[in-house]
Amino acid sequence: MDLTLIALALPLALPVMGVIAALVWMIHGRPVLFKQLRPGLHGAPFTIYKFRTMREAKDGGPQSDRERLTRFGKILRSTSLDELPELINVIKGEMSLVGPRPLLMEYLDLYTPELRRRHDVLPGITGWAQVNGRNTADWERRFALDLWYVDHQSWLVDVKILLLTVWKVFTRDGVTQPGDPFTIENFKGLPPKHAQR
Template sequence: MIARKSIPLSKRIFDLLASSFLVVILSPLLLFIALLVWLVHGSPVIFRQQRPGYHGKPFICYKFRTMNDRRDEHGKLLPDEQRLTGLGKFLRSTSLDELPELFNVLRGEMSLVGPRPLLMQYLDRYTPEQARRHEVLPGITGWAQINGRNALSWEDKFRLDVWYVDHWSFWLDLKILALTVVKVLRREGISSEGFATAPEFMGSVKTGEKESEANTPHGC
């Protein structure tokens, strides 16, 4: 069970002001990317998917589409790495595909900084400690993202997410935002070896004193 933890007012005010400013300033870029996505991928331009948010409450997360809808002879979608386009790779490597999440921040469904919103089916796969990552709003960037992003194992990501929950401060958020700019410019930790983004989290399995993961390819 996830413990109740309120959202700091200072965090919400900063999110609202900063995301409003960024949407206005970046609106020409948003429109330009939307046009490129439409020309390369067609409609819809925005990828919408239900994700677990604050305390696991579902919300619709917005991103620019990075993959096409190519299918095999049986009508089944091809693997993610075969559908990820050149434009999509660029958008992901620069994190520009996540700019529409600014509207999730405006709506109060996300924060600029927090654990990344993952998939609904992961909720039943977390250990009680891992589930604590939902004690705060999910974020566009986070402590795990500046410390390895998709190059990290799921276990390491979740440990960093929970560390953020326990050590949040306004200054920590500012530090994460500043370091995010550096990481994006360097394009560090974009994908795990062998996957378009990261392997799917299949749950943690206790093996003696250590925890291991069973993973299959996944991308979104």
């Protein structure tokens, strides 16, 4: 299903990606793509691709993510257009269109055995957590939604998530996190009551 949908979407996606790449190059400079190691299936690392939304940090210049994020970068994030290069990851078999979002490698050591189950399936460009709160949900709820998907994954569920994603992107619902509209709070572990799970 992933490859079929990508093949159908490419005639529209490629020109859009070309325009965005040109704008990123003009506004942010090179490189156009942001690359970072993320945990994939069974926690195996892979390189994720996104359009850059921040300026490079320079000595004496802005250093925090909040300061480095540009106005154009905010637009890319709020519309999820920065995620389009992840189609490359899907074509390579490292991601799926639907699945738990691939988070940071340093989070792996903070996961309980229960949370590690989110890596029993391929990570996705969108997922059950993204259409049920996205960045407005706290980490505990996001992980609960990810695990629900792992336990209920099916073709029909994936189609439902993809359709809901289109609506969420169009309405920009759940884009910003309470307290900070620019960046997402890092995961520091779940409350103690979850430690033994």
